[in-house]
Amino acid sequence: MASVSLSDARAALVRDRVVEAVAGLLAGGEDLTFAKVAKAAGVPERTVYRHFPSREALLTAVFGWANRRIGFDGPAPADAAQLAAMVRQVFTGFDDIAPIVRELLLAPEGLLARLSDNDRRRRTARTVVAQEVPGLDETSARRVAAALQALTAAATWQTLRDYWDLDGAEAGETAALALELILDGARARVAAQKPKANEPR
Numbered sequence: 001m002a003s004v005s006l007s008d009a010r011a012a013l014v015r016d017r018v019v020e021a022v023a024g025l026l027a028g029g030e031d032l033t034f035a036k037v038a039k040a041a042g043v044p045e046r047t048v049y050r051h052f053p054s055r056e057a058l059l060t061a062v063f064g065w066a067n068r069r070i071g072f073d074g075p076a077p078a079d080a081a082q083l084a085a086m087v088r089q090v091f092t093g094f095d096d097i098a099p100i101v102r103e104l105l106l107a108p109e110g111l112l113a114r115l116s117d118n119d120r121r122r123r124t125a126r127t128v129v130a131q132e133v134p135g136l137d138e139t140s141a142r143r144v145a146a147a148l149q150a151l152t153a154a155a156t157w158q159t160l161r162d163y164w165d166l167d168g169a170e171a172g173e174t175a176a177l178a179l180e181l182i183l184d185g186a187r188a189r190v191a192a193q194k195p196k197a198n199e200p201r
Contacts, residue, residue: 015051017041019061026100032058056109063113066100069093076124079131080183083124083148084176091157091172098161101154114154125149133186135194144186151175151182 021040025032032055038045052058067073070093077083094101104110125145129136136144150156152175160171 011051014041014043014047015061017043018048018051018058019065022058022062023065023097023100026062026103027097029099032103054109055107056112059104059107059109060113060116062100063104063110063116066097066104067117069097076120076127078127080128080179083128083152084179087152087175087179088169088172090152091175092168094154094157095168102158105154105158121149121152125152129183129186132183133190135190136186140186140189144182147182148179151178 018037018041021037022032025036025040030036034045034048037058038048041048048058052061064073070090072086072090072093077086104113122145125148126141128148129141129145133141133144156175157168157171160166160174161168164171164174166174
């Protein structure tokens with residue numbers, strides 16, 4: 001196992017301090033400026049720029065921090081049960097960092113941060129559909145996967161919070177139920193398309 005140099009360890013520590021400072025500012029409803037981040041992290045402003053040259057870079061780092069904080073950095077779900085368990089865990093975790101999630105949803109740079117993980121999330125949704133609904137035609141499989149991904153997104157948590165006053169636990173149960181119903185509907189479609197035993201092939 002390769003050893004970590006002292007300079008690399010220091011750089012990692014500084015990065016962590018900066019990300020924690022950003023998270024703290026967002027949690028407190030503060031505007032995110034490099035000067036405020038530097039002050040909160042206890043480092044010179046040029047140090048923040050050295051590690052995070054743009055606001056997008058700061059929010060991308062906070063996006064990763066938030067995922068780790070809520071336990072969304074492990075193996076990707078491979079079936080419906082794992083996907084439902086993930087959405088229950090993640091939506092409950094969002095409640096603990098609600099102002100940070102809201103900023104990631106509202107800021108233009110937050111969208112770019114969220115899209116940085118989109119390929120993996122698409123693959124996850126496609127894997128779950130292939131596992132749970134074998135035989136579904138490609139167009140329907142793509143649409144079902146898109147719906148599953150949307151249901152597990154922070155925007156769904158925020159919508160359920162804003163429009164239905166649901167906390168993370170209830171929002172997670174709501175999304176898990178919707179996942180189950182969509183997959184049941186997709187399975188029913190595949191079953192309906194199979195020829196009956198007494199029908200000519």
